[in-house]
Amino acid sequence: MNQNQDISREFAALISALRSDLSYRHDLGFLEWITLSVSSHLPAPVSSPPKKVSPCLSPQQKGQLLEELRREIGVCTRCKLHAGRQKIVFGVGDPNARLVFVGEGPGRDEDIQGEPFVGKAGQLLTRIIQAIGLKRQNVYIANIVKCRPPENRNPQPDEIRACEPFLLRQLNIIRPSIICALGGFAAQTLLMTSEKISSLRGRFHNLGDIKLMPTYHPAFLLRNPEMKRDVWEDMQMVQKEYQGEDH
Ligand code: SF4
Numbered sequence: 001m002n003q004n005q006d007i008s009r010e011f012a013a014l015i016s017a018l019r020s021d022l023s024y025r026h027d028l029g030f031l032e033w034i035t036l037s038v039s040s041h042l043p044a045p046v047s048s049p050p051k052k053v054s055p056c057l058s059p060q061q062k063g064q065l066l067e068e069l070r071r072e073i074g075v076c077t078r079c080k081l082h083a084g085r086q087k088i089v090f091g092v093g094d095p096n097a098r099l100v101f102v103g104e105g106p107g108r109d110e111d112i113q114g115e116p117f118v119g120k121a122g123q124l125l126t127r128i129i130q131a132i133g134l135k136r137q138n139v140y141i142a143n144i145v146k147c148r149p150p151e152n153r154n155p156q157p158d159e160i161r162a163c164e165p166f167l168l169r170q171l172n173i174i175r176p177s178i179i180c181a182l183g184g185f186a187a188q189t190l191l192m193t194s195e196k197i198s199s200l201r202g203r204f205h206n207l208g209d210i211k212l213m214p215t216y217h218p219a220f221l222l223r224n225p226e227m228k229r230d231v232w233e234d235m236q237m238v239q240k241e242y243q244g245e246d247h
Pocket of ligand 1: 081
């Protein structure tokens, strides 16, 4: 069995383990499940009730909590990705954003600059955001893992387990109403499924109160420009949902 098959099997096992928690997540509601103590760096065990973050935080309070979380992550060595990184890529944008973009992990440019989506793929994401009438500073952008995987490989299950709780806590502080998952890996991880991005995209999925739209990753679009039409359709649905909230 080659290394890729090993990783696939391990990922499938992780998905299956996470699925067994799914009814628990549904019972609690997604946001309650992802509500982890803001003073703990470890994911709350699914068998104990997580502490709540008030749903009525002001934008300022959200900003402060995000800063606290960033301080708590510190010079993180909680998974092996720390060994090759230059900078932790925490996330950037409006702490009170209603729309959050989630990618897979930092690439080379992001690793150097410490900010998500700043390379060519990032520039394309910026244009996508502008195409739906928003600016980068109106949304929040983060990744499943905060350190660059070597050679831009997919994050491995143990790395996701170590890092995903931070993303969930970010989401729980920001409390967006819409998440756009960029690429199959982000969509599969957040939705706990092994379904392909090609079948996940094109419709909203419910994560508790959050509407999640999976779409292709901008880096994939750069290599496959013929898929831009699909992404545009996905983003038009996101725009409609976003604007619908204003009424
Ligand atoms: S990927 Fe996440 S858990 Fe791993 S070292 Fe970086 S910040 Fe820590």
